[in-house]
Amino acid sequence: MKEFIIALLVIIIAPLLGGLLSGLDRVISARMQSRVGPPLMQPFYDLLKLLGKEPLAANRRQVTWALAYLFLIAASLVLFCLGGDLLIIVFTMAFAAVCFILGGFSAKSPYSHIGSQRELLQMLAYEPVLILLAVGLHLQNGSFMVGELFHQTRPLLASLPLVFIALLIILTIKMRKSPFDLSTSHHGHQELVKGITTEYSGPFLALIEITHWYELVLVLGLVAMFWTSPLWAGLVLAFMAFFLELVIDNICARLTWDFMLKFTWSIGLALCLINLGWILARGRGVM
Amino acid sequence: MGMINKSRIKSPWLLHYDGSSCNGCDIEVLACLTPVYDVERFGIINTGNPKHADILLITGGVNRRAARVVRNLYEQMPHPKVVVAVGACACSGGIFHDCYNMLGGIEKVIPVDVYVPGCAARPESIIDGVVQALNVLESKTGKEAAV
Numbered sequence: 001m002k003e004f005i006i007a008l009l010v011i012i013i014a015p016l017l018g019g020l021l022s023g024l025d026r027v028i029s030a031r032m033q034s035r036v037g038p039p040l041m042q043p044f045y046d047l048l049k050l051l052g053k054e055p056l057a058a059n060r061r062q063v064t065w066a067l068a069y070l071f072l073i074a075a076s077l078v079l080f081c082l083g084g085d086l087l088i089i090v091f092t093m094a095f096a097a098v099c100f101i102l103g104g105f106s107a108k109s110p111y112s113h114i115g116s117q118r119e120l121l122q123m124l125a126y127e128p129v130l131i132l133l134a135v136g137l138h139l140q141n142g143s144f145m146v147g148e149l150f151h152q153t154r155p156l157l158a159s160l161p162l163v164f165i166a167l168l169i170i171l172t173i174k175m176r177k178s179p180f181d182l183s184t185s186h187h188g189h190q191e192l193v194k195g196i197t198t199e200y201s202g203p204f205l206a207l208i209e210i211t212h213w214y215e216l217v218l219v220l221g222l223v224a225m226f227w228t229s230p231l232w233a234g235l236v237l238a239f240m241a242f243f244l245e246l247v248i249d250n251i252c253a254r255l256t257w258d259f260m261l262k263f264t265w266s267i268g269l270a271l272c273l274i275n276l277g278w279i280l281a282r283g284r285g286v287m
Numbered sequence: 288m289g290m291i292n293k294s295r296i297k298s299p300w301l302l303h304y305d306g307s308s309c310n311g312c313d314i315e316v317l318a319c320l321t322p323v324y325d326v327e328r329f330g331i332i333n334t335g336n337p338k339h340a341d342i343l344l345i346t347g348g349v350n351r352r353a354a355r356v357v358r359n360l361y362e363q364m365p366h367p368k369v370v371v372a373v374g375a376c377a378c379s380g381g382i383f384h385d386c387y388n389m390l391g392g393i394e395k396v397i398p399v400d401v402y403v404p405g406c407a408a409r410p411e412s413i414i415d416g417v418v419q420a421l422n423v424l425e426s427k428t429g430k431e432a433a434v
Contacts, residue, residue, distance in 0.1 A: 026327070035325040042330050045297040049341070052291035052428075054365040056338070194336045201338035202365045 003082055010081045011074060018213025019043045021220075025246060032250045047209055053202030058107035065103030066204055070211045072096035077218045083147020086134040093130070093218070097123050100196065100208075104183075107199035115195030119183035121257045125264040126170040132272035133167060133222070136160045139279050149228040157226040157237070162275035164226055166268045168241060173260070174219045176212075177249035180260050292428055295341070295367070296421045298330040302340035304360055306393065307383070308347025311407035312374035316344060318410045326414060337363035342420055343397075344413075348376040350388045354396045361397045367427050369420045372399045373413055375406040382406075 023040045030037025039045075057063050076092035079085070097119065104116030134144055140159050141148050149156065157164055173180040184195035192198070200208055223241045224234035305313050319326045320333055334340050337360045349357055361370065372393040375381035380391040393399050400423045403416035 030325070030327060033322060035322045036328045037325070038327050038330050039297075042298065045294040045330055048291050048294035049298040052295060053341075053367070056365045194334070194339060198336055199338065205339065 006082060007078045010078050014074075014077055014217045015210050015213045018210075018216045019047065021216055021242065022213065025242075028243070028246050029250060032246070043209070043213075047206050050206035050209065051203050055203050056201050057204055058109075058199045061106040062103050062199065063204055065099045065106060066200065066207045066211075068099040069096050069103060070207050070214075072099060073211050073214045073218065077214050077221070080146060080218060080221055083145060083150070085144045086137050086146055087131075087144045089146070090127075090130045090134055093215075094123065094127060096211075100211075104196035104199070109199050111193040111198040112196055115183045115192055115198065118192075118257055119196050121261060122173050122180065122183055125180075125261050125268075126173050129163075129166045129170050129264065129268050129272055132269070132276065133160075133163055136163045136272070136276055136279070137225075139276060146225060149225060153229055155227040155229065155233070159279060160226070160275055162271040164223075166271040167223065167226075168244065169264060169268050171219055171223065171241060171245055172248060173264075175216065175245050177245050179248075179252040179255040181249075181254060182257050182260065185254075292425060295428065296425055299341045299417065299421055299424070300332045300334045300339055301342050301344050301417070302334055302337050302360065302364070303344045303346070304357065306345050306347035306353045306357060306377065307350045307389070308374065308376055312346035312377070312405075312413075315407050315410050316346060316373065316413060319413055324410050324414060326417070329414075329418070331417065337361075338365065340364050341368055341424065342417060343368065343370045344373055344417070345370065345377050345393045346373045346408075348380040348383050349390045349393055349396050350386075351390060352388075354390055357393065357396050367424055369400040369423050369427065370397055371401045371403060371416050371420050373403045373416065374408045375404060378402045378404060 020040070020043075022043045023038075026042055027037045027040055072092055073096045076089045076096065079089050079092065101116045101119050101123075104112045104119065137146075137149075137156070137160075138144050140156060141152060172178075176183070176185060178185075182195075184192070184197045197205060197208055220238040220242060224231075224238040227234040227237050303313070303316050318324060319331075337343075341364075343361060343364060345357065347353075361368075370393065372378050376383055377393050380389055383389050384391060390396065401416050401420045403412050405412055408416075
């Protein structure tokens, strides 16, 4: 019963929090560009407007995949907040991303096809790091369970500092920020129109928008996981990571997928492997 | 319905299309996005995607080749939507009105809701035109609800 209430609270509160964060994102980005920027509640206005638009879908499959994307991301967030298995959470997120990609592929538009292909490449870039993060969690705690972290006094950041840096790189990809906002972007029109979300409109785009809010909360949760005792320190850490991403977004140009893949597979993976090797070599923390 | 109507006015996403303009008005439209005018204050985003747009902003008159594109863009936009013709050419054909390939203003192809005069239209008047378009958007949704 307690778990059910927590799940319900997560489902209701997470999009509100995600929407506020993306509103804050737009205000802070505008101030960094010496603009006034939209009101803080702008993402909610956008969402309500999209819900009120005429429902025009390219086909039914597209809508099904968008719904699957929403449910799977929400499910992985609920699992995460219930202190579930990180490996399962990572795999659910991957399945959700695949649904998003298939949604992009299901419309006959070159823009959404290129966007989907780039999203696939993004998955290829971040997925190994996320799995190594789960491995690192297991090496440290002897369990994949996120809930187990609350029984530890030593923060995860102390034993996995390099994996944390790799996660920050991944965060740029997951939050769709420059230099890695390849598949779709928050900003104006680009060579891809809107990439993978080009063919979604009105209420269906609103679904994608809500899913992105859930996803934002989830990836920031992954950051907060690095400092669970006390929990507020983790939340501060997550907010600092969020702010760092905004700074990076505003000082970077968009780069190619080629660079992204090389960067994450060389530096990102190297950071993770050195960190995990170090833990193994030290021989401590392994149950 | 009240909340959604209110949100519509606070979140107009633009689609900017250049019919056959001399680029003067286009540059003024883009100037609206710069820190000096900063239309994102009003929640305006330049989308570049008809499927996401609420307001179709057209600069320049329509020639025979662009007519098909303008009609296509307009049809791809989901309801409710409004059209703003920016600049003298978009309003009436302007100095190009009697060219052999010109059809005239945007109204020759799709229904226009707001006309923004000027050659080139100033950023202030473009923003004013968009804000007036929002009133049209509101009245349009009101009518739809009544029907």
